[in-house]
Amino acid sequence: MVDNREGVNHGHITGQDGSYLADFLMSKGYEVHGIIRRASTFNTSRIDHLYGDPHDQKVRLRLHYGDLSDGEQISNVIYNIGPDEIYHLGAQSHVNVSFEIPEYTANVTAIGVLRVLQSMRGKGGSMRFYQASSSEMFGVSPPPQNEETPFRPRSPYAISKVFGYEMAKHYREAYHLFSSNGILFNHESPRRGETFVTRKITRAVAGILSSRQKLLYLGNLDAKRDWGYAPEYVEAMWKMLQLGEPVDLVVGTGEAHTVREFVERTFSYAGLEHTDYVKIDSRYFRPTETGELVADTSKAKKILKWSPKVRFEELVKIMVDADMRKAGLQPPGEGDEILRKKFVNPWWRVD
Ligand code: G4F
Secondary structure, X not given: OOOOOOOEEEEEOOOHHHHHHHHHHHHOOOEEEEEEOOOOOOOOOOOXXXXXXXXXXXXXXXXXXXXXXXXXXXHHHHHHHOOOEEEEOOOOOOHHHHHHOHHHHHHHHHHHHHHHHHHHHHHOOOOEEEEEEEHHHHOOOOOOEOOOOOOOOOOHHHHHHHHHHHHHHHHHXXXXXXXXXXXXXXXEOOOOOOOOHHHHHHHXXXXXXXXXXXXXXXXXXXXXXXXXXXXXXXHHHHHHHOOOOOOEEEXXXXXXXXHHHHHHHHHHHOOOOHHHOEEEOHHHOOOOOOOOOOEOOHHHHHHHOOOOOOOHHHHHHHHHHHHHHHOOOOOOOHHHHHHHHHOOOOOOOOO
């Protein structure tokens, strides 16, 4: 059994999901260990509010240098900490970039999973493992997609994620590890990386309003995605590791919208006419695109008792308010109001 108060988390912690998960686990009393990659610039802005002086014995967040391409280091960290739960969120996670650097993507996003699983197996014990699997694995399988839908991946990233998914299952079946796959559809927030399309759009609106940006260049506006609010997805990850048995579950909103709709809603919320600012640049089109991705979350609803509260238009408002504030502007405030109403005591730091 996992003792949540003593529980230890291990994962790439500097990304959107890692930082929210650290917020969440620490709010539950966990001691959290995160792996960060060495960089010459600071890359910890999303977790700075959680981090204290490591000399202080009471500090419950510890960071370790490591890289998913370095199996020995991963193994050392797992061996030395002996975590109760491992949330494997690290990856080269940008789909378009994976076409440019397929070998690196496969090394980190695919083989990285194997390195962690092998280290867990070597350490022994009853650790629980969460694999961040992705809706991208469904590729061109028609919507809605659920746990039975075949994978038809369309990028080096998605193919690498299928490898990770299968490995997580394989270690469960062959070695009886508690290993679960969360097949998450797109999930966004003010902490989303700036090159993913939603954040690129909401930041552009703030940039245009503050005269720091003139135009927004995008690729395929007809792409359809199922977009949810990231903090809610992090709770689903945790719930999966608290179940009696390991499972594979689809997590999403069940509602899909085009990139064009995201653009229209974002610009109109900020009082701008998108046709004045949005241009198409072919470099943002992918050599192969996925089809329409829409989650069928019946199984997660039943098993996890999880369903998302934030809908598409609300997500847009939450993200625009945050980016306007970051740009020193006064936001319309509807997004802030939605958060106040839906989450009385949020466990995360609201950006
Ligand atoms: O925001 P995106 O880059 O996200 P994508 O490719 O759906 O992948 C994200 O979600 C997955 C599912 O959770 C994760 F596995 C993955 O790691 C990542 O977090 O692109 C969304 C859509 C695509 O269809 C893309 O073609 O937006 C379209 N798009 C149009 N113009 C653009 C742009 N995407 C980006 N990044 N930049 C553009 O200018």
